[in-house]
Amino acid sequence: MASDQNTWREWIQAELSNGISPDTLLKTAKLHGALSEERSNQFWYEVSLWQKRKIKSLAALSRLSRMHLGPIKSIDVLSNYTAEEFVEHYLKKSKPVVLKNFAATWPCTQKWSLQYLCQTVGKAQVAINTQRTKLRGQDREYLQKIVSLSMQTYIDRIESESPTNDFYLVAHAEAWKQTEFSTLYDDVPLDAHWFDVTIPKRDALSFWLGPQGTWTPLHCDPVNNLLTLIRGTKRFKLIDPYQIELMNTAEGYYNLLRADDLKTHPNKIFRQIPVFEIKVDAPDALFIPTGWWHEVESLDISLHLSMTATHDAHIYKDYSP
Ligand SMILES: O=C(O)CCC(=O)C(=O)O
Numbered sequence: 001m002a003s004d005q006n007t008w009r010e011w012i013q014a015e016l017s018n019g020i021s022p023d024t025l026l027k028t029a030k031l032h033g034a035l036s037e038e039r040s041n042q043f044w045y046e047v048s049l050w051q052k053r054k055i056k057s058l059a060a061l062s063r064l065s066r067m068h069l070g071p072i073k074s075i076d077v078l079s080n081y082t083a084e085e086f087v088e089h090y091l092k093k094s095k096p097v098v099l100k101n102f103a104a105t106w107p108c109t110q111k112w113s114l115q116y117l118c119q120t121v122g123k124a125q126v127a128i129n130t131q132r133t134k135l136r137g138q139d140r141e142y143l144q145k146i147v148s149l150s151m152q153t154y155i156d157r158i159e160s161e162s163p164t165n166d167f168y169l170v171a172h173a174e175a176w177k178q179t180e181f182s183t184l185y186d187d188v189p190l191d192a193h194w195f196d197v198t199i200p201k202r203d204a205l206s207f208w209l210g211p212q213g214t215w216t217p218l219h220c221d222p223v224n225n226l227l228t229l230i231r232g233t234k235r236f237k238l239i240d241p242y243q244i245e246l247m248n249t250a251e252g253y254y255n256l257l258r259a260d261d262l263k264t265h266p267n268k269i270f271r272q273i274p275v276f277e278i279k280v281d282a283p284d285a286l287f288i289p290t291g292w293w294h295e296v297e298s299l300d301i302s303l304h305l306s307m308t309a310t311h312d313a314h315i316y317k318d319y320s321p
Contacts, residue, residue: 008039012046019251022047057247071242072096075276083193086287091224091310094289096238098278102285103228108187109283112230112303114155117209122152124180127173132165132214146173154209162301163213170216171206171306181207188305194226195309204309211301218255218295221288224310229282232302238276241291245269259295 015025026043029035035043076090077098090097103109131145147167149157154169161167175181185201195204212232220241237259239246249256257265259275279299280286285307288294 005039005042008042009046012043013050016047016050017252019254071240071274075238075278077278083191086194087311090287091289091312094241094291095287096276096289096292097287098280099226099285099287101283102226103230103283106187106189106230106283108184108230108305111187112184114159114301118152118155120183121180122150122155124151124175124178125149126151126154126169126175126178128154128167129170129172130167132168158209158211158301162211164211165213165215168208168210168214168216170208170210174206176205176207177202190309194311195307196311197309199309204307206306206308207303208306209303210298212298214296214298214302216294216296218257218259218293219253220291220293221253222290223308224290224312225288226285226307226310227280227288228285228305228307229280230303230305231282232298232300232304233279233281234302234304235277235279235297235299236286236288237295238278238288239273239293241293243273243293245273246293255293259293 012025016022022043026035029039029043072095075096075098077100079100081099086097086099089095125148127146128149129145130147134145154167157167169175182202188201188205190197190201190204218237218239239259246255246257257270262270262273262275265271278286282303
């Protein structure tokens with residue numbers, strides 16, 4: 001019974017963090033006949049706990065902003081760097097940075113053409129996020145429009161329908177954790193200077209592949225991400241978590257505003273928020289620290305790995321807008 005209650009609690013909290021409203025959650029639970037009297041009583045208690053966590057996250061945000069002593073002025077782009085410099089000057093300070101040629105020597109950079117992926121993991125069934133242009137909260141509501149396809153079929157669609165934002169293989173699909181994908185694991189070396197190698201490889205990263213034209217709305221993540229581009233080019237718009245006004249327009253980890261809306265926002269405070277725009281090409285990496293808002297557009301057919309097993313990856317466990 002206790003574990004049933006825990007599952008119920010975890011479901012409520014995860015969906016609220018995804019930006020689903022309490023009313024929609026209640027309706028979904030009723031629809032599936034999953035709303036006993038006991039669960040119904042627990043529901044609003046869980047919602048209030050989640051709201052308290054949201055307030056606590058404001059405290060976490062101000063702590064984050066203090067760590068790098070005020071808002072940063074620009075995003076550094078480094079051609080020469082060591083893991084130690086990255087940890088000291090960027091990871092520990094929660095400061096984004098572009099690392100040129102980060103994955104240049106990784107076998108995946110040479111090997112993973114679309115054709116190679118068809119040969120190796122073409123038969124794997126993957127959960128594709130579809131009809132993205134029709135959904136207001138295309139990523140928050142991703143579960144509504146999932147379609148299962150073989151990688152081969154998905155790659156054929158990428159090649160014939162690009163550019164489009166209508167379908168995308170994103171982290172939620174957990175493709176990398178599927179048994180078939182383990183044949184690719186040796187192509188991504190995890191150096192202990194950069195990554196916490198005690199974390200199994202299947203849990204150390206997520207695999208994203210999509211056509212030119214995918215657009216991921218403004219959001220932040222509760223974990224540090226050394227986003228490593230294996231193919232293609234992406235444009236990022238980044239906003240410092242120091243800009244706490246954006247908490248007012250957040251729904252879970254997502255923001256209702258687009259980065260471009262800020263320039264013309266009726267409220268001056270929003271118009272003054274700096275947006276850092278930066279293009280990243282394979283095989284470069286962009287460090288996106290916990291809490292940093294980011295909006296992402298693929299300028300080519302793109303494949304990237306979100307490397308989340310950085311050292312101290314989970315120092316902001318309580319960060320949850
Ligand atoms: O590339 C994208 O479309 C989004 C990537 C992203 O937000 C992430 O890896 O956290």
